[in-house]
Amino acid sequence: MKKFVLLFLPFLLLGAGCAVGTPDQVVDPVSDQAEDTLLMQDGENDDTNTEEEDDLLQVDIDGTASVLTEQSGAVVEADAETSLNLDIPEVVSFDLDGFMFGYSQTELRVKKGQTVTINFTSTGGLHDWVIDAFQASTKQVNTGATTSVTFVADQTGTFEYYCRVGQHRANGMVGTLIVE
Secondary structure: HHHHHHHHHHHHHHHHOOOOOOEEEEEOOOOOOOEEEEEEEEOOOOOOOOOOOOOEEEOOOOEEEEEEEEEEOOOEEEEOOOOOOOOOOOEEEEEEEEEOOEOOOEEEEEOOEEEEEEEEOOOOOOOOOOEEEHHOOOOEEEOEEEEEEEEEEOOEEEEEEEEOOOOOOOOOOOEEEEOO
């Protein structure tokens, strides 16, 4: 029996040595290369996890992220340049009123990549809504009329929107669109 144990001991030790990698590495069986990954159970670091939500988030060292949902089995992947915000609607819309030298909302916030619709109504005089950074503008409308424009917020930053009628912009008919 001792000979049997001694005979297989080197194989056992050799097999244990083949499991290379640290707990935060995953070895790709095809290439035998370790990939640094971070595996996190959804809700692990917060109190929002419920029994219905049991998603697994994997982020590779190269910035690639994927989410596996246990309910649907769906996998969503994104790279470092892509937002992995699954709860953000793709289309957002704002209802703005324009009046003499002002807008009903002077700050709008959206996420990069969202489609933005501006529903603009003039409540006093001839006005419009213009944002140069996205080459978007409504038609000029008189009191009581409504017009719309839709564009994609494809760059991050802070951008001014304004009324291009006469001196309205210079007189303060401006606002800010913040794309995060």
